[in-house]
Structure formats: C-alpha cells, structure tokens
Amino acid sequence: MNCEVNGFPPLVCCQDNSMHMHEDKETGRVEGFSDAVFAIAMTLLVIEIKIPSHEQVAVNGLAQSLAALWPSYLAFLTSFVTILVIWVHHHWLFGLIRKIDHPFLYCNGLLLLLVTFVPFPTALLAEYSTHPEAKVAANLYIGTFLVISLAFDVLWRYASIRLLSSNATSVKKDEAAQITKQYRFGPPLYFAAFGLSFVSETLSLALCLLLALFFALGGWPIRKS
Amino acid sequence: MNCEVNGFPPLVCCQDNSMHMHEDKETGRVEGFSDAVFAIAMTLLVIEIKIPSHEQVAVNGLAQSLAALWPSYLAFLTSFVTILVIWVHHHWLFGLIRKIDHPFLYCNGLLLLLVTFVPFPTALLAEYSTHPEAKVAANLYIGTFLVISLAFDVLWRYASIRLLSSNATSVKKDEAAQITKQYRFGPPLYFAAFGLSFVSETLSLALCLLLALFFALGGWPIRKS
Amino acid sequence: MNCEVNGFPPLVCCQDNSMHMHEDKETGRVEGFSDAVFAIAMTLLVIEIKIPSHEQVAVNGLAQSLAALWPSYLAFLTSFVTILVIWVHHHWLFGLIRKIDHPFLYCNGLLLLLVTFVPFPTALLAEYSTHPEAKVAANLYIGTFLVISLAFDVLWRYASIRLLSSNATSVKKDEAAQITKQYRFGPPLYFAAFGLSFVSETLSLALCLLLALFFALGGWPIRKS
Amino acid sequence: MNCEVNGFPPLVCCQDNSMHMHEDKETGRVEGFSDAVFAIAMTLLVIEIKIPSHEQVAVNGLAQSLAALWPSYLAFLTSFVTILVIWVHHHWLFGLIRKIDHPFLYCNGLLLLLVTFVPFPTALLAEYSTHPEAKVAANLYIGTFLVISLAFDVLWRYASIRLLSSNATSVKKDEAAQITKQYRFGPPLYFAAFGLSFVSETLSLALCLLLALFFALGGWPIRKS
Numbered sequence: 001m002n003c004e005v006n007g008f009p010p011l012v013c014c015q016d017n018s019m020h021m022h023e024d025k026e027t028g029r030v031e032g033f034s035d036a037v038f039a040i041a042m043t044l045l046v047i048e049i050k051i052p053s054h055e056q057v058a059v060n061g062l063a064q065s066l067a068a069l070w071p072s073y074l075a076f077l078t079s080f081v082t083i084l085v086i087w088v089h090h091h092w093l094f095g096l097i098r099k100i101d102h103p104f105l106y107c108n109g110l111l112l113l114l115v116t117f118v119p120f121p122t123a124l125l126a127e128y129s130t131h132p133e134a135k136v137a138a139n140l141y142i143g144t145f146l147v148i149s150l151a152f153d154v155l156w157r158y159a160s161i162r163l164l165s166s167n168a169t170s171v172k173k174d175e176a177a178q179i180t181k182q183y184r185f186g187p188p189l190y191f192a193a194f195g196l197s198f199v200s201e202t203l204s205l206a207l208c209l210l211l212a213l214f215f216a217l218g219g220w221p222i223r224k225s
Numbered sequence: 226m227n228c229e230v231n232g233f234p235p236l237v238c239c240q241d242n243s244m245h246m247h248e249d250k251e252t253g254r255v256e257g258f259s260d261a262v263f264a265i266a267m268t269l270l271v272i273e274i275k276i277p278s279h280e281q282v283a284v285n286g287l288a289q290s291l292a293a294l295w296p297s298y299l300a301f302l303t304s305f306v307t308i309l310v311i312w313v314h315h316h317w318l319f320g321l322i323r324k325i326d327h328p329f330l331y332c333n334g335l336l337l338l339l340v341t342f343v344p345f346p347t348a349l350l351a352e353y354s355t356h357p358e359a360k361v362a363a364n365l366y367i368g369t370f371l372v373i374s375l376a377f378d379v380l381w382r383y384a385s386i387r388l389l390s391s392n393a394t395s396v397k398k399d400e401a402a403q404i405t406k407q408y409r410f411g412p413p414l415y416f417a418a419f420g421l422s423f424v425s426e427t428l429s430l431a432l433c434l435l436l437a438l439f440f441a442l443g444g445w446p447i448r449k450s
Numbered sequence: 451m452n453c454e455v456n457g458f459p460p461l462v463c464c465q466d467n468s469m470h471m472h473e474d475k476e477t478g479r480v481e482g483f484s485d486a487v488f489a490i491a492m493t494l495l496v497i498e499i500k501i502p503s504h505e506q507v508a509v510n511g512l513a514q515s516l517a518a519l520w521p522s523y524l525a526f527l528t529s530f531v532t533i534l535v536i537w538v539h540h541h542w543l544f545g546l547i548r549k550i551d552h553p554f555l556y557c558n559g560l561l562l563l564l565v566t567f568v569p570f571p572t573a574l575l576a577e578y579s580t581h582p583e584a585k586v587a588a589n590l591y592i593g594t595f596l597v598i599s600l601a602f603d604v605l606w607r608y609a610s611i612r613l614l615s616s617n618a619t620s621v622k623k624d625e626a627a628q629i630t631k632q633y634r635f636g637p638p639l640y641f642a643a644f645g646l647s648f649v650s651e652t653l654s655l656a657l658c659l660l661l662a663l664f665f666a667l668g669g670w671p672i673r674k675s
Numbered sequence: 676m677n678c679e680v681n682g683f684p685p686l687v688c689c690q691d692n693s694m695h696m697h698e699d700k701e702t703g704r705v706e707g708f709s710d711a712v713f714a715i716a717m718t719l720l721v722i723e724i725k726i727p728s729h730e731q732v733a734v735n736g737l738a739q740s741l742a743a744l745w746p747s748y749l750a751f752l753t754s755f756v757t758i759l760v761i762w763v764h765h766h767w768l769f770g771l772i773r774k775i776d777h778p779f780l781y782c783n784g785l786l787l788l789l790v791t792f793v794p795f796p797t798a799l800l801a802e803y804s805t806h807p808e809a810k811v812a813a814n815l816y817i818g819t820f821l822v823i824s825l826a827f828d829v830l831w832r833y834a835s836i837r838l839l840s841s842n843a844t845s846v847k848k849d850e851a852a853q854i855t856k857q858y859r860f861g862p863p864l865y866f867a868a869f870g871l872s873f874v875s876e877t878l879s880l881a882l883c884l885l886l887a888l889f890f891a892l893g894g895w896p897i898r899k900s
Contacts, residue, residue, distance in 0.1 A: 032257070036261055043262055047272070049345050051349045054356075061361075066365065076342070080341065081334075216334075
C-alpha cells in the first residue's frame with residue numbers, strides 16, 4: 001500500500017482521495033437509495049388528499065367542502081414535516097459514517113419500511129379524525145412515529161458506536177455526542193404523545209406536530225463545511 | 226493542513242479540488258433529494274387524469290368523452306410546465322451556491338412542501354373547471370403558485386445575499402444580479418393572476434399558462450460552461 | 451489557464467479532468483432528473499392494472515377474471531418496453547454530448563412531458579381494448595408514441611449537430627452517424643402504426659409491440675468502454 | 676495511451692483512476708436508474724393498503740376493521756422485504772462488475788419489468804387472501820417471485836462469467852464463487868413455494884416470507900471496504 005515513490009506527495013494524496021472516494025461511494029449508494037424512498041413517501045402523501053365529490057359540493061358548495069378537508073391538510077403537513085426531519089437527520093448521520101455493515105443495513109431497511117408505511121396512517125387519520133373512533137386512528141398514527149423514533153434511535157446508537165469514521169475529527173465527535181444527547185428526547189416524547197392519544201386525539205396530534213417543528217427548528221443539525 | 230511540500234503544484238491542485246468536491250457533495254445531496262421530489266410531483270400529475278367511465282362513453286362515445294377531458298389535459302400541461310420551470314431555476318440556483326445553512330434548508334423544505342401539494346389543486350381544477358364554482362378551484366390553483374413564487378423569491382434572496390460562493394467569478398455575480406432583477410416580476414405577476422381568478426377563471430388560467438411559458442422561454446437561465 | 455509549471459504533467463492531467471468533470475456534472479444533473487422521470491413513469495404503469503372486483507370474481511372465478519385482464523398486461527408490457535427503449539437511447543445520447551443549451555432543454559422537457567403522459571393512454575387502451583370504440587383508444591395510444599418518436603428525433607438531430615463534444619473521437623462520430631441513420635426509421639414506422647390503428651387496432655398494437663422489441667434488440671446502442 | 680513521462684507515477688495513478696471512473700460512471704448510471712425503479716416499486720406497495728370504508732367501520736368499529744386488514748400488512752411486509760433483498764443483491768452484483776453489454780441490459784430490463792409488476796399480485800393477494808379462491812392469488816404472487824428469482828439467476832450467471840472486472844482481486848473472485856453457490860438455492864426454493872401454493876396458500880406464503888428473511892439474514896452480502 002505504500003506507493004510513496006521518491007517522496008512524491010501527489011501519489012499519496014491521490015491514493016488517499018481514491019480510498020475515501022471508494023468508501024464514500026459505498027455509503028453514497030445506500031444513502032441515494034434511502035433518499036429516493038424518503039422523497040417518494042413524502043410526495044405520495046398528497047395522493048391521499050381526495051378532492052371533494054360532486055354530491056358533497058352540491059350540498060355545501062366547493063369552498064366549504066374544501067375547508068372541511070382541513071384534517072387532510074393537517075395530516076399531510078405533519079407527516080411531510082416529520083419525514084423531512086427524519087430525512088435531514090438520516091442524511092446527517094450518513095455524513096458522519098464512512099462504512100456500512102450488516103446490522104446497520106438491517107436497521108436502515110427497517111427504518112425505510114416504516115417510512116414507506118406512513119401514507120397509510122396519514123390517510124386513515126385524515127379520513128377518521130372527526131369520527132367517534134378518531135382515537136384509534138390517532139393511536140396508529142402516533143404509534144407509527146413512535147416506532148420510527150425507536151428505529152432511528154437504534155440506527156444512530158449503532159452507528160455512533162461502531163461506524164464513526166476512524167479518523168473523525170474531534171469536531172465531529174463533539175457533534176456526535178451532542179446529537180446522542182438530543183436524540184435521547186425523541187422516543188420518550190413520542191411515547192408521551194402516544195399515551196396522550198388514548199386520552200385526547202386532538203392534544204396528541206397537536207403535540208405530534210409540535211414535535212416535528214421542534215426537531216426541525218431546535219434540532220436541525222448540519223455539517224459545517 | 227499545509228501539504229505543499231517542495232512547492233509541488235499538483236498537491237495544491239488536488240487539495241483545492243477535493244475541498245470543492247466536499248462542498249459540492251453537500252449541496253449535491255440536498256439538490257438530488259429536491260430533484261427527486263420535483264420529478265415525482267411532475268409524474269404524479271398524470272394519475273389525476275381519470276379515464277372516462279363506461280357510462281359516459283355509452284352516452285357520448287369515446288372520442289367525445291376524451292375531448293371533454295380538455296380541462297384535465299390543460300391543468301396537467303400548466304402544472305407540468307410550471308414545476309419544470311421551478312426545477313430549472315432551483316437547479317440553476319444550486320449551481321451558484323457552494324454551501325448550505327439552516328435558514329436555507331427551511332426555505333427549501335417549504336418549497337418542496339408546496340411543490341408536492343400541486344397535484345391536489347391540479348386535480349381539483351380539472352374536476353371543477355366547468356362547474357359554477359370553478360372560480361374557487363382557480364383561486365386555490367393560482368394561489369398555490371403565488372405562494373410558491375413567494376417561497377422561491379425568499380429562497381433566492383437569501384441565497385444571493387448569504388450563500389454565493391465567496392470566490393464566485395464576476396460573471397456569476399452578474400448572472401445573479403440579472404436573475405434578481407428578473408425574479409422581481411414573479412410574485413407580482415402571480416398576484417395579478419390570483420386577483421384575476423376572482424373575476425374570470427378562464428382569463429386567470431390563461432395568464433397562468435402564459436406565465437409558465439414566459440418563465441420557460443424568456444427566463445430560462447443556464448450556466449455557460 | 452496554462453498551469454504547466456516546470457513541465458509537470460500531473461497538473462495538466464488534473465485540470466483537464468476537473469474541466470470534464472464540471473461539464474459532466476452539468477449534463478449529469480439533467481440526465482439524473484430525466485432518469486427519475488423515466489423510472490417513475492415506468493413504475494406508475496402498474497397502478498393502472500386494476501385488480502378484479504369481487505362481483506366479477508363471483509361470476510367468473512378469480513383465475514378467469516385475471517385472464518380477462520390480458521389487455522392490461524399487454525398494454526403494461528408494451529408501454530414499459532417502449533419507455534425503457536426511450537430511456538436507453540436518451541441515456542446513450544447524453545453519453546455523446548458534453549454541454550447543454552436552451553433549445554436542448556426545451557426539447558428534453560417536451561420529451562419528459564410526453565413520457566409522463568404515457569400512463570394515461572395505457573390505462574385507456576387497457577380499459578377499452580375490447581370495446582366497440584377500441585380504435586379511438588389505439589389512435590391515442592399509438593399517436594402518443596408517434597409524437598414521442600418525433601420529439602426524440604428533433605432532440606437527437608439538434609444534439610448531433612450542435613452539442614457533440616468538440617473533441618469527440620472519430621469512433622463517437624461514426625456511432626453518431628450510424629444512429630442518425632437508424633433513427634430515420636422511427637417516426638415513419640410509428641406513423642405507419644398510427645395509420646394502421648384506423649384500420650385495425652389489433653394489428654396496429656401488434657406492430658407497436660414489435661417496434662418496441664425491434665428498437666430494443668436491433669437498435670440497442672451502448673458505448674463501448 | 677502511454678503517458679508515463681520521465682517515470683512520474685502521479686500521472687499513471689490519475690489515468691488509471693479516470694479510466695475506472697469512466698467505467699464506474701457507465702455502470703453507475705444503469706445502477707442509479709435501477710435503484711430508482713426499486714425504490715418506487717417498494718414505496719408504491721403502501722398505496723395498495725386501502726383504508727377501511729365508513730360502512731365497514733360502522734359495523735365492526737375502526738380497531739377491528741384495521742385488524743381485519745392483516746393480509747394487506749403481511750403482503751406489504753413480504754413484498755417490501757423481498758424487493759429490498761433483491762435490491763441489496765442487485766447493488767452488490769453491480770459492485771463486482773465494471774462494464775455492461777447488450778445481453779446484460781436485456782436481463783436487467785427484464786428484472787426491472789418484473790419488480791415493477793410486484794404491486795399488482797401484492798394487492799391481489801391482500802384482497803383475496805381470505806376468499807375461497809385464495810390459492811389462485813397465491814399462485815400468481817409466488818409465481819411472480821419464482822420468475823424474478825430465475826431472472827436474477829440468469830443475470831448473475833451471465834455477469835459472473837462475462838462481466839467480472841478483469842483485474843478483480845482473488846477476494847472478489849472468492850466472493851463471486853460463494854455467491855454462485857448460495858444463489859443455487861433461490862429458484863428451487865421459490866419453485867417449492869410455488870408448488871406448495873397449489874396445496875396450501877397459507878403454508879406457501881409463510882414459506883415465501885421465510886425465504887425473504889432467510890435471504891435477508893443468511894445471504895446478506897456486502898463488500899468489505
């Protein structure tokens with residue numbers, strides 16, 4: 001592996017680059033695939049907002065029928081922002097690691113499975129949010145995000161222990177420690193929202209939207225370039 | 226960090242490249258994710274063109290039933306061209322910047338949220354364009370594009386002030402100034418179309434299609450390579 | 451621009467690489483976006499194959515109801531193979547060019563518009579292929595591919611005249627000439643199929659599937675690496 | 676092609692890199708396109724889980740109506756995991772090859788065609804899994820995966836014989852041999868599941884899910900970086 005001939009630094013530089021490039025390509029492809037799944041799941045959410053039927057419009061008028069769709073808009077907004085936040089954190093996590101192993105791929109696959117499932121509870125919540133059994137829809141909706149937060153937590157813990165780039169700068173290690181601290185809040189908060197959904201679906205969903213905004217604003221991590 | 230040994234230019238060249246490459250990768254991933262969302266939103270539009278029912282065909286024949294779908298075709302065309310124009314400008318904006326920060330990510334996320342929403346007002350307009358309350362559908366449709374033009378304006382202003390590559394050539398700075406001038410027309414024109422949609426839905430939608438074509442033809446920016 | 455210091459070839463090599471890399475990135479992004487549109491249009495085709503209703507199954511049994519969907523399968527297959535062939539040629543065309551300009555972007559956008567439209571005539575053909583007015587569905591279906599072949603022809607002619615890499619090897623120029631010759635057959639053949647669709651929808655669709663396979667097998671171009 | 680001037684190793688290194696980069700780009704684009712198709716097919720699966728109707732909920736309650744959707748969840752899970760496993764193997768296969776030729780592109784296109792078809796038998800199985808004719812749905816579902824396993828087998832055999840990087844390390848060749856041995860089990864096992872689906876749809880589907888998990892856990896190959 002020692003290609004340093006006659007003390008020429010360029011060769012060393014190139015080799016080092018190409019090695020990083022190889023590892024980057026490996027994680028890059030898994031990230032690219034994950035990104036596509038996130039993007040599609042987010043975009044599919046809009047399909048679940050059904051345009052009002054002609055019968056409904058004949059009775060209430062178009063403007064009022066559209067206004068009556070507010071649970072759909074709210075569910076769309078909450079799910080979109082939540083998946084976007086997951087994507088940002090996922091993307092950021094991939095910026096810290098340089099290699100990928102079997103357990104990580106399992107966790108990542110599980111996370112993608114859960115994310116692609118999100119349009120279903122979103123549509124269910126939109127349809128049944130004003131129904132007497134709205135609590136059941138809220139249970140499933142928030143339960144899904146609770147499981148996602150747990151899956152992400154496992155993914156992050158594993159990555160932070162095993163996959164951190166061996167030559168990570170201390171800046172990155174500080175970032176990682178800071179993130180671990182912040183992520184500690186995710187599952188408990190979603191667990192609280194899940195518990196609340198058995199008491200009041202309205203409050204639990206408001207908390208769910210607040211959590212998405214909180215993680216978007218307060219916990220938006222980005223690599224300093 | 227100083228790898229310049231014995232004054233070898235190759236090493237300097239490599240380092241400079243790899244630094245740009247790192248920054249490019251950062252913006253490249255956010256752009257790749259955004260591109261996927263744009264592409265899916267554009268492609269989902271066709272799902273909203275519903276094939277005519279057998280009952281309708283039994284009465285009017287297939288050819289006439291297909292002709293009666295003209296509002297769907299027109300809405301599809303207008304939305305497709307508008308999203309394509311947004312994509313071109315978005316892509317072009319990313320070519321001018323080299324780094325990304327928190328506020329930019331918020332604005333970009335908001336823009337993506339609005340773009341993924343477009344298939345809903347498009348389907349609504351196609352369904353209710355010949356209905357007595359067509360104005361409401363036109364309001365929502367053009368209102369959506371008005372909000373998108375505002376979001377894009379904010380994104381561009383922020384990027385042009387804060388994120389322009391520090392070593393941008395004067396050519397790029399001229400381009401940026403030119404774009405700022407051109408973008409000044411976007412929100413007012415969409416605001417005019419929005420106002421017009423309260424008077425005549427037909428005229429407002431014609432204006433909306435004209436705006437898409439105007440920005441496509443007149444304002445198609447591309448980096449000179 | 452002359453960085454050749456002390457006759458060191460490495461620097462020259464690096465610069466040349468980075469210049470190509472810049473141009474490649476530009477075309478690469480437009481190609482990546484186009485690829486996403488192609489991939490989604492191909493994958494959305496399956497949504498149009500509707501599973502048989504319980505009423506239908508109660509009368510005819512599940513196996514026979516599934517067999518009765520053969521027009522859907524055939525339309526799915528024909529559209530998939532045709533879009534795949536368009537993608538291969540599109541991808542190959544991008545391998546020959548190094549830069550992109552305004553008219554090329556218009557043509558490419560038009561091609562994407564037409565490709566995203568394909569799921570609609572595909573679903574229409576599947577639904578009405580055994581209807582007395584099946585010819586109308588065949589007209590629209592084959593007419594769409596005729597327009598696509600014309601749009602691709604324009605795209606190719608423009609690219610081959612204006613955008614061929616200035617330092618293209620003679621091998622590439624030979625390939626380009628060969629392709630131009632081959633593409634000459636596309637529009638006339640689809641025009642013939644379109645004309646035939648007014649006489650016999652069955653024959654015209656068989657020809658359409660044959661054309662897709664012909665271009666897939668006979669005309670599959672690939673860059674020799 | 677001999678650019679080795681004055682015995683400078685840097686130039687040789689760069690050229691070698693750029694050559695690999697060119698070949699990587701070629702396979703990379705086909706892989707990127709395939710990845711998009713895989714991601715979309717996986718994400719579209721959720722659209723087939725239909726939310727319970729208000730009539731059904733009025734009779735059974737929301738919780739029970741959701742529980743009654745278990746065949747949909749199971750079909751979603753099985754199809755998702757199976758496509759994910761195919762993607763992992765596909766991605767891994769592309770890591771071993773450096774070039775692409777016509778027959779490989781045909782096989783890859785056929786594999787993509789089959790993968791995009793998966794949402795249809797998945798929806799069919801979910802809808803008819805408790806129907807007297809459930810065996811027919813299971814036949815089609817498992818039959819689809821049997822054909823996919825055959826298509827992947829052909830793709831792999833062809834690639835392992837013809838497209839292995841000429842300068843593949845012996846480690847890679849060992850990996851390839853090991854994979855060939857493992858893949859020998861795919862088609863026979865799916866053939867067994869297919870046969871079983873004529874006897875008991877429940878057992879055959881359980882076997883199908885087990886196979887997906889077996890290939891996910893036992894046969895998860897990853898390049899050691």
